[in-house]
Amino acid sequence: DAKTTQPNSMESNEEEPVHLPCNHSTISGTDYIHWYRQLPSQGPEYVIHGLTSNVNNRMASLAIAEDRKSSTLILHRATLRDAAVYYCIPHSLSSSGSARQLTFGSGTQLTVLP
Amino acid sequence: GAGVSQSPRYKVAKRGQDVALRCDPISGHVSLFWYQQALGQGPEFLTYFQNEAQLDKSGLPSDRFFAERPEGSVSTLKIQRTQQEDSAVYLCASSQVNLDNQPQHFGDGTRLSIL
Numbered sequence: 001d002a003k004t005t006q007p008n009s010m011e012s013n014e015e016e017p018v019h020l021p022c023n024h025s026t027i028s029g030t031d032y033i034h035w036y037r038q039l040p041s042q043g044p045e046y047v048i049h050g051l052t053s054n055v056n057n058r059m060a061s062l063a064i065a066e067d068r069k070s071s072t073l074i075l076h077r078a079t080l081r082d083a084a085v086y087y088c089i090p091h092s093l094s095s096s097g098s099a100r101q102l103t104f105g106s107g108t109q110l111t112v113l114p
Numbered sequence: 115g116a117g118v119s120q121s122p123r124y125k126v127a128k129r130g131q132d133v134a135l136r137c138d139p140i141s142g143h144v145s146l147f148w149y150q151q152a153l154g155q156g157p158e159f160l161t162y163f164q165n166e167a168q169l170d171k172s173g174l175p176s177d178r179f180f181a182e183r184p185e186g187s188v189s190t191l192k193i194q195r196t197q198q199e200d201s202a203v204y205l206c207a208s209s210q211v212n213l214d215n216q217p218q219h220f221g222d223g224t225r226l227s228i229l
Binding site: 085 | 145149156157158159162170173211216217218220221222
C-alpha cells in the first residue's frame, strides 16, 4: 500500500474554507484516493474519492495533483460538526476485483473554532 | 435506510473470559470487514468476508480471534481467553460488490475493555 503523509493537526475558523493536504508519492496507477473522516465516538465516514480528476460532492471537494503524488480535501465552509480526524487513503481493488481492506494512517485532527 | 449496526456498544469483560461482538451490515452488502482501533490510532484491518466466505483473515492478531458470517449477512467476531491488550474499539464495515471502488460503510463500533 502507498504510504501517506498528513499533518497531525489543523485548525480552522467556523464558516471558513479548510484545505487538508495529503502526500502519497508512492501511489500506484490503479489506486483511487479515498478520504474518510471519523467524528468522536463514531466509526469512520466516507467523504469522497477520485482517481485523476477533481471531484465534488455535497460534503467536500477533492483536488488531485496532476502527478497524483498529492491531493487536497477541501471543505468549503467549515462547521463545528466538521471537527474530526480526516484520513487520506490510497485504495484499489484486488487483482481479482474483489474488495480490499482500507489501510488507515494517523490522519489529521481538524479543530474548528467558533 | 439503516446503516451498519454493531452490538453491544460497550463490553467489559474480565481477563480470560470469552466475548462475542455482533455486526449487522447494510442489507444486500456483499463485503464485510472487521477492524480494530486502539486508542489514538487509526483502524487496523482484521478480516474480510465476501458473502459467507472468509477471504482474508491475515489481520487477526492471534488464534484467539475468530470471525464468522454463516449466512452471508450478520457477522460475529469472537475473542477467546481475552487479554488486556485486546482492549480496543472493534469496527465493522460493509460495502456493495466492489466493481468500481464502492465506499465502505462503518458502524459505530464496540468498545471492549478487558479488566
